[in-house]
Structure formats: structure tokens, C-alpha cells
Amino acid sequence: DTAVSQTPKYLVTQMGNDKSIKCEQNLGHDTMYWYKQDSKKFLKIMFSYNNKELIINETVPNRFSPKSPDKAHLNLHINSLELGDSAVYFCASSPWGGDSSYEQYFGPGTRLTVT
Amino acid sequence: AQSVTQLGSHVSVSEGALVLLRCNYSSSVPPYLFWYVQYPNQGLQLLLKYTSAATLVKGINGFEAEFKKSETSFHLTKPSAHMSDAAEYFCAVSDQGDSWGKLQFGAGTQVVVTP
Numbered sequence: 378d379t380a381v382s383q384t385p386k387y388l389v390t391q392m393g394n395d396k397s398i399k400c401e402q403n404l405g406h407d408t409m410y411w412y413k414q415d416s417k418k419f420l421k422i423m424f425s426y427n428n429k430e431l432i433i434n435e436t437v438p439n440r441f442s443p444k445s446p447d448k449a450h451l452n453l454h455i456n457s458l459e460l461g462d463s464a465v466y467f468c469a470s471s472p473w474g475g476d477s478s479y480e481q482y483f484g485p486g487t488r489l490t491v492t
Numbered sequence: 493a494q495s496v497t498q499l500g501s502h503v504s505v506s507e508g509a510l511v512l513l514r515c516n517y518s519s520s521v522p523p524y525l526f527w528y529v530q531y532p533n534q535g536l537q538l539l540l541k542y543t544s545a546a547t548l549v550k551g552i553n554g555f556e557a558e559f560k561k562s563e564t565s566f567h568l569t570k571p572s573a574h575m576s577d578a579a580e581y582f583c584a585v586s587d588q589g590d591s592w593g594k595l596q597f598g599a600g601t602q603v604v605v606t607p
Contacts, residue, residue, distance in 0.1 A: 381535070410593070417599070418530075418580060418599070418600045418602075419597070419599055419600070420536075420582065420597040420600075421597070422594060422595065425593065425594070433594055467535055469535070471593050476524070476541070476543045479524060479526060479538075479541060479543075479586060479595065480538050480541070481536075481538065481593060481595070482535075483535025483536040483537070485533070485534055485535050486533075486534075486535055
């Protein structure tokens, strides 16, 4: 059983298109995250949701919009894709609150390539 | 804002030799500190964490790290490298009392293990 899954694994698209990445976790966690890893492997948090409520919203272009239909799912929609959006996007989940919130479980990543 | 610096973006060790990965944090107040590992084409996995309890922290796969306040360091070690330790290692930091799970990652250190 996959704990944190993401679809698709690879996404190749052209500039200007709109695309979505989906994430699901079956760990029963309350909190989910989106991270972006660039070509130099630098990892930066983008968003975090706790039980469908947005709790972390970093400085990210408003072309990126997360949506959490329930606490087990967190999707990322990207409008008007740009070349600089090419990266690996990771979803993660953790229990809510206290030290356990740092024990984050990561999905396998979605490699987005914008041409 | 908290930050961490990982010295050495690339480390090569012989199988059976000591693995030492360096991480320094920038804060006058000791933060929470973590080491995560990323195997090729996978998401990140928590190796170990320091949350103001014991300064010597043991993690999975034989790794350990020591928190040294005087040196603002949290270096990761393993006495004897295995081929399976080849991966990217990330040091991460968060403010104590920030229970939202917000992590700031270092730039990563790639470990290559040679026979």
C-alpha cells in the first residue's frame, strides 16, 4: 500500500497550458504539504493544509492554487505554465501539531517539464 | 528566519568508511533540526530529528547526529558506509514552538559510495 501517492509521475506540457497534480495519503494524517524541488535539488515549501484549511502559504505566484477536498487529498492546479515552473513537485503529509508535525511522509514526486 | 547550511554539495566515501555530513544552523535560539534522505527518483524520508531532548540522536539505517549548541551544528554520521547509503541528504530546520511543520531545507549533500 502506497502511503502518499501522486499522479501523474511525469508531466510534459507547453507554456501557457493549465495542469493539475493530484495527491492522496492513506496514513490518516491531518496535514498535507506541497514542496517544489528545482533542478539544483533545492527544496522549498509552497503550501500546507490542515484538515482542509490552508495554514502555510509561501510566496508563490498566484498561478498556483492548491485545493483540498478532504484531509486525505491535496491537489495543485497551475495556470498559464511558464518555463520556470519546470521542477519536481512533492506532496507530503504529517500528523497535526507538536513534534510529530515534522515527521513528514513524502510522495514519489511529479516531474513537471514545461516546453 | 531560520536557515541551515550544508557544507559540501558532494561527498564521496569508500564502502566501510565513516560518513560525515555537515550541517550548521543560523539562530541564537536552538531550533528543531532534522535530517532527511532522498534516494534516486524517490521522495524524502526522515532519518532522525532533534527536538531539544537528548543531544545525540540516533536514527534509522545506523545514522546518528549530534546537536552542538556552541558550534551551531548538527552533523550526521555513520561509522561504516554501505553501497545502499548512496543518496541525497538534506538537513532541515524549524522554529521551536512552530507546530505547523514548516521546514526550511538546506541545499543537500549528494553521497556517493565507492567499492
